[in-house]
Amino acid sequence: MQLLNNRSAQLRAPGKRVSRARVAVVRAAKTADGPRVAIVGVTGAVGQEFLTVLKERNFPYSDLKLLASARSAGQKQEFEGHTYTVQELTENSFKDVDIALFSAGGSISKKFGPVAVKDGAIVVDNSSAYRMTEGVPLVIPEVNPEAMSHIKVGKGGAIIANPNCSTIIALMAVTPLHRLATVKRMCVSTYQAASGAGAAAMEELRQQTRDVLDGKPAQPKIFPLQYAFNLFSHNSGMDVELGYNEEEMKLVKETRKIWSFPSVRITATCVRVPVMRAHAESINLEFENDISEAAALEALAAFPGVSIINDRQNNRFPTPLDATTKDNVFVGRVRRDISRDDNKGLDLFVCGDQIKKGAALNAVQIAELLLK
Amino acid sequence: MQLLNNRSAQLRAPGKRVSRARVAVVRAAKTADGPRVAIVGVTGAVGQEFLTVLKERNFPYSDLKLLASARSAGQKQEFEGHTYTVQELTENSFKDVDIALFSAGGSISKKFGPVAVKDGAIVVDNSSAYRMTEGVPLVIPEVNPEAMSHIKVGKGGAIIANPNCSTIIALMAVTPLHRLATVKRMCVSTYQAASGAGAAAMEELRQQTRDVLDGKPAQPKIFPLQYAFNLFSHNSGMDVELGYNEEEMKLVKETRKIWSFPSVRITATCVRVPVMRAHAESINLEFENDISEAAALEALAAFPGVSIINDRQNNRFPTPLDATTKDNVFVGRVRRDISRDDNKGLDLFVCGDQIKKGAALNAVQIAELLLK
Structure with missing residues (x-):
C-alpha cells in the first residue's frame, strides 16, 4: 500500500531526525495486526482532530489513509513524524480499509458510506446522514455500547453513526x-x-x-x-x-x-x-x-x-x-x-x-x- | 439654583453657536413647571444612559443636578448643549429635588435614598436595595403601573424600585x-x-x-x-x-x-x-x-x-x-x-x-x- 510504504521509507530514511518519544508513539500506534484506518474529510476541523485523537490515544492502526475532496488532494499532512499525501476520495478509496472515520458532511457520507460498506469497511460517520436510519447504531460509548456489539472488524461492512455534538x-x-x-x-x-x-x-x-x-x-x-x-x-x-x-x-x-x-x-x-x-x-x-x-x-x-x-x-x-x-x-x-x-x-x-x-x-x- | 443659572447663562451667551434643533429640544425638555431631577451615579454606564434617555424622550425637567462620588465631582458633563459640573453626593444634595434617579449601587441607595425621601424627593432606584422591601413599589410601567399610583410629585418623598435587568x-x-x-x-x-x-x-x-x-x-x-x-x-x-x-x-x-x-x-x-x-x-x-x-x-x-x-x-x-x-x-x-x-x-x-x-x-x- 502506497501510504504504508511511504511511511516505512520515511522511518528508515537516513539522516532524518526522529525523537525517541516520537518513535515510541509511532511503534505503539503502528501495530501490524491493527486495523487499516481511513479518514474522510481530513482537512476539516474534525478531520484534523481525528489525527490528534488517534495520536493521543495511541490508536493501534496498521495503515492510515487520508482522504478529502479533489480540491484538497495532494496536500501534505504531517502526522506522527511522517508526511502523508492527502488522496482524493473516490469509489476505490476503501478497498484496503477496515475502519473509515467520516467527517465530510452528510452528502459525502450518503454517497461514499455505502461504497465503503460494500468493500467491507466499518464506517464511523460523524454526519447526520445515517443517525436516524433504522439498523444503524447511534452510539456514545459510555452510554450505549451494546447498540454496536454485533459489529466486528473483518466481519463485513457496516455503518455506525456518531451523534450530534x-x-x-x-x-x-x-x-x-x-x-x-x-x-x-x-x-x-x-x-x-x-x-x-x-x-x-x-x-x-x-x-x-x-x-x-x-x-x-x-x-x-x-x-x-x-x-x-x-x-x-x-x-x-x-x-x-x-x-x-x-x-x-x-x-x-x-x-x-x-x-x-x-x-x-x-x-x-x-x-x-x-x-x-x-x-x-x-x-x-x-x-x-x-x-x-x-x-x-x-x-x-x-x-x-x-x-x-x-x-x-x-x-x-x-x-x-x-x-x-x-x-x-x-x-x-x-x-x-x-x-x-x-x-x-x-x-x-x-x-x-x-x-x-x-x-x-x-x-x-x-x-x-x-x-x- | 446654580445649575439652572449656568444653563440659562449658556443659552444667552453671545457668539455661542446653538443649532435650531438643539434649541428646540432644550426648550421642549426644559419646562418651567417640570420636576427638578437629580441623577445619582451619573458617571456610570446607567447614569450616562439616564441622560441619553431623558434627551431622547424629551423629559420635561425644570432643573437637572448631576451627582456622583467625591472622586468624580468636578467632572464636566456635556448635555443638551450645556456643560454641567458633576457635584459630590452629600446629605444636602436633595433639598431642591423632586425626582432622584439612583444608579450608584445598593450601598449608596441605602445611605442616601432615605435622605432624599426625607427631603421630599421621589427616588427611582435602580439598585437592588429596596426591590423586595414591603411598601416599595417594584415597577415595570407596561406591566404594573398601578403599584405606584399612590405616589405623586410634591406629595412627599417615596422610593420606587426599578427591577433587575x-x-x-x-x-x-x-x-x-x-x-x-x-x-x-x-x-x-x-x-x-x-x-x-x-x-x-x-x-x-x-x-x-x-x-x-x-x-x-x-x-x-x-x-x-x-x-x-x-x-x-x-x-x-x-x-x-x-x-x-x-x-x-x-x-x-x-x-x-x-x-x-x-x-x-x-x-x-x-x-x-x-x-x-x-x-x-x-x-x-x-x-x-x-x-x-x-x-x-x-x-x-x-x-x-x-x-x-x-x-x-x-x-x-x-x-x-x-x-x-x-x-x-x-x-x-x-x-x-x-x-x-x-x-x-x-x-x-x-x-x-x-x-x-x-x-x-x-x-x-x-x-x-x-x-x-
Whole structure:
C-alpha cells in the first residue's frame, strides 16, 4: 500500500531526525495486526482532530489513509513524524480499509458510506446522514455500547453513526442521572461554539471580532448575522411548522434512539454564541423518581468521561474554556429545581469540547470499541 | 439654583453657536413647571444612559443636578448643549429635588435614598436595595403601573424600585402571555451582556478579546474568569445551600412581587456571555390554560414596548445586536413546546438592551408615570 510504504521509507530514511518519544508513539500506534484506518474529510476541523485523537490515544492502526475532496488532494499532512499525501476520495478509496472515520458532511457520507460498506469497511460517520436510519447504531460509548456489539472488524461492512455534538455533550451528563431516577422531561438551552460550523466559522469569528474592535463593520459570510459580540438562533434548517430547528430536533430524536426511550419528553433552544470550540448547555430535568443533589453528584462522579466543577463557595462552575481540547464533559450547577415542591427536578450546566467529545473523540472511541 | 443659572447663562451667551434643533429640544425638555431631577451615579454606564434617555424622550425637567462620588465631582458633563459640573453626593444634595434617579449601587441607595425621601424627593432606584422591601413599589410601567399610583410629585418623598435587568426583559415578553393564559411555571436560561457589571466590565471584555486575538493571555480583573471567547455562571453571590445565585433569585422573587403572584414557579440559570450590552433569555413557559402560538403572537404584538422578530422561513429571530440601544424588548422563537402533549407550553427567545429597558429607560418611564 502506497501510504504504508511511504511511511516505512520515511522511518528508515537516513539522516532524518526522529525523537525517541516520537518513535515510541509511532511503534505503539503502528501495530501490524491493527486495523487499516481511513479518514474522510481530513482537512476539516474534525478531520484534523481525528489525527490528534488517534495520536493521543495511541490508536493501534496498521495503515492510515487520508482522504478529502479533489480540491484538497495532494496536500501534505504531517502526522506522527511522517508526511502523508492527502488522496482524493473516490469509489476505490476503501478497498484496503477496515475502519473509515467520516467527517465530510452528510452528502459525502450518503454517497461514499455505502461504497465503503460494500468493500467491507466499518464506517464511523460523524454526519447526520445515517443517525436516524433504522439498523444503524447511534452510539456514545459510555452510554450505549451494546447498540454496536454485533459489529466486528473483518466481519463485513457496516455503518455506525456518531451523534450530534450537543446530544453527546448533554447525554454524557444526563445519562447517569437518567439511570438513577429516569428522566421524564428535559428542557435544554444551548450556548454553542463556532467550531460546530467548521474551521472557517472559527476564523470568521476571529476576523469579525478583530474588525469590530477596530471600528470596522463585521462581514458575515458563513453565518448570516454578525457573530462578533453577538449570538443568534442556531443556523440549521428550521421546521417552519413546528418552529424548531434541526439542531434542536437532533437533540430530541437522537436522545430517544440512544436511550431506546421513545417517550422521553424534550424541548430545546439552540443558540450560537461567540465562543471557539466548546459548547455549553443549561439543562433542566424532570424525573420519574426522587433524586437528591448528593446522589446526582455521586452518579456523575462515577460516570466515565465526566468531570465535576461544582464549587458553590467560590462560584466556580464549568466554562467552555475548561472543556476546550479536553476529553471529558464538565458538569456543574447541580441543584434541586426550586420551581418544584418535590425532589424530582434538577438543574445543571454542562460544557464539552465540540470537536473532541462532540465529534472526533467519540468516533475514535467507537473505533476502539470495535477492537475489543 | 446654580445649575439652572449656568444653563440659562449658556443659552444667552453671545457668539455661542446653538443649532435650531438643539434649541428646540432644550426648550421642549426644559419646562418651567417640570420636576427638578437629580441623577445619582451619573458617571456610570446607567447614569450616562439616564441622560441619553431623558434627551431622547424629551423629559420635561425644570432643573437637572448631576451627582456622583467625591472622586468624580468636578467632572464636566456635556448635555443638551450645556456643560454641567458633576457635584459630590452629600446629605444636602436633595433639598431642591423632586425626582432622584439612583444608579450608584445598593450601598449608596441605602445611605442616601432615605435622605432624599426625607427631603421630599421621589427616588427611582435602580439598585437592588429596596426591590423586595414591603411598601416599595417594584415597577415595570407596561406591566404594573398601578403599584405606584399612590405616589405623586410634591406629595412627599417615596422610593420606587426599578427591577433587575433580566427580570424586566423577561417580563416584558412574558406578561402579555401571562395575562392570556396564566403562567404556572417558568424555566429561564440567560445570556447576559457585560454591561450588567458596568462600563469597566465592557472595557474588560474589549481588552481581553484584543489580547487573546493577539496571542496574549487574558487578564481577568472585574470577573474572576476569562471573559473573551468564554462564558460563565453569573458572578453574583451564591446561596450555597440552594445553589442559586442572586441574579437567579431576583428573577424568581421580583417576578412574584411585580405580578402580585407569590405562587408562580420559576427556575433560572443565569450566564454571562461575551456580548456588550443586550441580554438574551431562553424562556420555557407552562400555563394554567391553553395558549396557541397565534394568540401568543397577537398578545405580544399588542403589548407596548415589545417588537417581534419571528421569521421561521429565513431563520431570523432576535439577537442582542437587534436590541442594542433600542427601547423595545425583542421576542421570537415563539413556538408550542413539543415536550408536552397539550397546548399549555410555549418556548420563546427574548433580547433587550440591558442598560436601556433593563435599567435607565425603565426608570425614566417610572418618572414619566409620576408626571401623569
